[in-house]
Amino acid sequence: MKQRWWRPLDLAVVGGTLFLSFLLFLFLRPTEKGVAVTVYIESTPYGEFSLLDAPAEHTVMTEKGSLRLSFDEDGVSVSFADCPEKTCVRTGKISRKGESIVCVPLGVCITVEGGSLDGVTG
Amino acid sequence: MKEKRGFLLRLSAAFLLFAILSSFAACGDKGYHVARLYGMGTFCAFTVEGERGADGDALPLLAPALSETEALLSHRIDGSPIDLLNGLDYTVLMDARLVGDLKLAEELKAKTGGLFSVSVLPITSLWNFDAEDPVPPSKEALAAALAEMENSALSFENTLVTKTGGDVDLGSMGKGYACDVLAEILQVRGESGLLSVGGSIAAVGKKGEALWQVGVRNPLSASANDTLGTLALTDSFVSTSGSYEKAFTYEGKAYHHILDPRTGMPAESDLLSVTVVAGKGALSDMLSTACFLVGSEAAFSLAAEYEASLVAVKTDGTLLVSASLADVFTAAMGWEVVYR
Numbered sequence: 001m002k003q004r005w006w007r008p009l010d011l012a013v014v015g016g017t018l019f020l021s022f023l024l025f026l027f028l029r030p031t032e033k034g035v036a037v038t039v040y041i042e043s044t045p046y047g048e049f050s051l052l053d054a055p056a057e058h059t060v061m062t063e064k065g066s067l068r069l070s071f072d073e074d075g076v077s078v079s080f081a082d083c084p085e086k087t088c089v090r091t092g093k094i095s096r097k098g099e100s101i102v103c104v105p106l107g108v109c110i111t112v113e114g115g116s117l118d119g120v121t122g
Numbered sequence: 123m124k125e126k127r128g129f130l131l132r133l134s135a136a137f138l139l140f141a142i143l144s145s146f147a148a149c150g151d152k153g154y155h156v157a158r159l160y161g162m163g164t165f166c167a168f169t170v171e172g173e174r175g176a177d178g179d180a181l182p183l184l185a186p187a188l189s190e191t192e193a194l195l196s197h198r199i200d201g202s203p204i205d206l207l208n209g210l211d212y213t214v215l216m217d218a219r220l221v222g223d224l225k226l227a228e229e230l231k232a233k234t235g236g237l238f239s240v241s242v243l244p245i246t247s248l249w250n251f252d253a254e255d256p257v258p259p260s261k262e263a264l265a266a267a268l269a270e271m272e273n274s275a276l277s278f279e280n281t282l283v284t285k286t287g288g289d290v291d292l293g294s295m296g297k298g299y300a301c302d303v304l305a306e307i308l309q310v311r312g313e314s315g316l317l318s319v320g321g322s323i324a325a326v327g328k329k330g331e332a333l334w335q336v337g338v339r340n341p342l343s344a345s346a347n348d349t350l351g352t353l354a355l356t357d358s359f360v361s362t363s364g365s366y367e368k369a370f371t372y373e374g375k376a377y378h379h380i381l382d383p384r385t386g387m388p389a390e391s392d393l394l395s396v397t398v399v400a401g402k403g404a405l406s407d408m409l410s411t412a413c414f415l416v417g418s419e420a421a422f423s424l425a426a427e428y429e430a431s432l433v434a435v436k437t438d439g440t441l442l443v444s445a446s447l448a449d450v451f452t453a454a455m456g457w458e459v460v461y462r
Binding site for chain 1: 336337
């Protein structure tokens, strides 16, 4: 009788390894979607928010004007800002690590902490 | 038969080891922290070694250096060297780096036939893109400003700088200059880091064993988080000029902030944005403006004169990248690169 070059135990080892690797990948990979959102007014951290608390709204008051943050399950966006450019409103929703909404006229920066990019030029 | 089984087991072990190592590698670099500051009229992000507030944290050195740089370069600060230069038509700059970069600005002015200039305060103040409700200036006001800028020049005698013609606005070099100053602090300390001053970035050393990953903003998107590709950098400086920044619409017409000093109007370039990778921050900043102004045909040869490389997007959406960046730049999905 011809002997097989693999045995059932080999399959179990390979299957187990693949399963373990999958689990490691699942739990140790950097999750793209962030949870912690930090808001800065100029150089000072103003507050930390969690996307897990969505839906919610929060108005940030600065000396130069106010800005309303809208949190939902998909991310955070600026729904209103007392600034002329409205670049922050046009930026739309952010949810991934490293993404930011910047309102230079009001001096407000909203950032989802972390991310695969170290910086963005533009 | 045993050999085959042994091979299979060794293969499995290697795969497991690879999975463990790659997963840990993906966990991120815990040796750095990010500090966000407001300075030079924009948000800055400094990724530096160690823990924030720990002994040896570079941040207590970087933050005041940023303020000092703003005090050196801003024409808006009473008594600043540039304010004095504008008011007195001459000044003694003790900062040799700034004198060198002002000379470079004059060189770029000559090479671009006057398209790039730092003697542009008469028109930049007239447009006032930072105003709450900017409006285009009247033809009369623009003509007067352009007359003021006629025969503008800076001349140098050691560190004595003399100005003729238009007042100086260093908006086209300030953020890159700040990157030079801040990068030097890390270099002297033998540390690495990524220093972002607005859209200008200094990549100092490496992030551990890895290169710094810097996204390039997509000028066709309203979102500042939408990138068209990534630059993998070490010991380089990056700046971007784009017509999407500081733009406004008035009576249905869009106006952007990169002005043509010959007409005083927003430049009619065939480019939407230009990103410059260079060996110095002020150089990358000035070149990004200069390359935008000269347009796609002349931009690549101008950059090459300074051993700089470009990522440029034309108004028709074409993505042009210097061939020297072939191993450095990775385009995002959906972008086709034309190497120059």
